Amino acid sequence: MPELPEVEVTRQSFATRIRGARVDAVRLGKPLRWPLGCDPDSLVSQSVGEVTRRGKYLWLALERGGLLMHLGMSGSLAFSTATGLPGPHDHFDLVTTHGTLRLTDPRRFGAVVWSSAQDAGTAAKLLAGLGLEPFDPAFDGAHLHAALRGRRVAIKQALLGGEIVVGAGNIYACEALFEARIDPRTRSDRLSRARCDRLAEAVRQTLARALELGGSTLRDFRDAHGMAGEFQLQARVYGREGEPCVRGDGIVRRIVQGQRATFFCPGCQRR
């Protein structure tokens, strides 16, 4: 579910409220993608610091380390002072003096991983090798062009890979390629510098716009206040197979790349 905008919207919706709280209890549900990596009780009494984001990961700083959180495909976080009894898909509760942070994740591709200040362990491995943040000024056409050199994969898959730029998942990768008028099947190393300029800009614009709108609500995305996003109303190609292109250049097609659906307009998106 959550791509960068959804993760960032989630972060913003509880970061300030949880800051300075003290952990009272931790409750675990079913196993997530990775084990927590510590005794849950060892988190109790630690105070909560900043909540930051790297790619689609959230980092919740605690006194002696922190928690690296990922929402996977179906995860969402809620932060509330009136958290009810856990349901079948509630797999992590961080009960604090300011409220309870709860991860709900039906498919359990998400994760919450402890990382101590001394030994970052699994968390460090997960963050290693991530590409630039899309809003980092260093992410531009020149960077993209250089990073794509020698890569023969389709540009769509290079964007999704996350080693060049993080944050664009399946929806926003499709949308950004549409904005940049680039065929998602284009071989990465065949993109001119000028097209890389356009694509880098399109990635930033697409993510920024989704962020302003509060993220996507493809199914049931909610931020930690329970607010729905509105980007779905803005998707120009994603999920629009068979519909006329909004530019009027053809009919939106659906293909499969790397076992993921890709939507694009063969009329205005060129190789």
Add this chain to the structure above:
DNA sequence: AAGTGGACCTGCTAGC
């Protein structure tokens, strides 16, 4: 090294 496909898990929906 880069590319490919499988794996993880559950819920929803389209189609029969």
Add this chain to the structure above:
DNA sequence: TGCTAGCAGGTCCACT
């Protein structure tokens, strides 16, 4: 109405 196949926002890992 009820069952089943197929699909879903991510990304790690093993293998070629």
